[in-house]
Amino acid sequence: MTSSSTRKVSDRIEGSGASQLVQIIRQIGYNNYDRFELATVVSPPPDLRIRIDNMALDLEADDLVVTEHLTRHKRIVTIKHEQDTERDVGDTEPKPRDNDSTGSLAWTYSYVELQFEDVLKAGDRVLVASMNDGQSYVILDRVVTYNGAEST
Numbered sequence: 001m002t003s004s005s006t007r008k009v010s011d012r013i014e015g016s017g018a019s020q021l022v023q024i025i026r027q028i029g030y031n032n033y034d035r036f037e038l039a040t041v042v043s044p045p046p047d048l049r050i051r052i053d054n055m056a057l058d059l060e061a062d063d064l065v066v067t068e069h070l071t072r073h074k075r076i077v078t079i080k081h082e083q084d085t086e087r088d089v090g091d092t093e094p095k096p097r098d099n100d101s102t103g104s105l106a107w108t109y110s111y112v113e114l115q116f117e118d119v120l121k122a123g124d125r126v127l128v129a130s131m132n133d134g135q136s137y138v139i140l141d142r143v144v145t146y147n148g149a150e151s152t
Contacts, residue, residue, distance in 0.1 A: 035129070036128070036140075037052045037127075038053045038126070038127060038128075039059075039125070039127075039139075041120050041122055041126060042058050043122060045119055045120060047061065048120065049061070050126065050128065052137075064128075065136065065137070066120070067138070067139065069141075070118075070120055070126075071119060072119050073115070074113055074115045074116070075114050077111070078109055078112075080108075081110070120139070126140070127139075127141050127143050128140065
């Protein structure tokens with residue numbers, strides 16, 4: 001007897017594709033305690049604290065994980081640019097060039113380290129996801145609204 005033949009009729013997945021997906025999630029992966037929430041930053045890092053909407057207490061840094069792009073961090077970037085090999089140091093205007101592939105242009109690559117400083121600030125609205133039955137939270141990103149109101 002196969003496992004599919006031992007299923008109860010009530011376990012059958014029916015309906016449209018979207019309905020079937022919802023049924024599968026309910027059967028194998030849905031939980032009611034890991035979810036997305038909106039919150040406000042009460043205190044910026046390093047003493048980070050947030051207040052989740054409709055929650056009476058603040059969550060402190062020990063309860064939080066923050067995605068890297070919301071922290072002070074460095075990145076190495078590559079900048080590709082053209083270098084005109086026929087241009088003299090004192091030239092203020094580029095020399096005319098033709099469109100053939102034997103022109104005097106060369107590609108140059110520069111590697112630059114950028115430091116991003118846009119860390120979380122008090123008053124920022126953020127999207128958080130709860131984990132571990134609501135025991136810890138991940139701050140995913142800042143959020144804004146465009147309905148004419150201030151950021152919420």
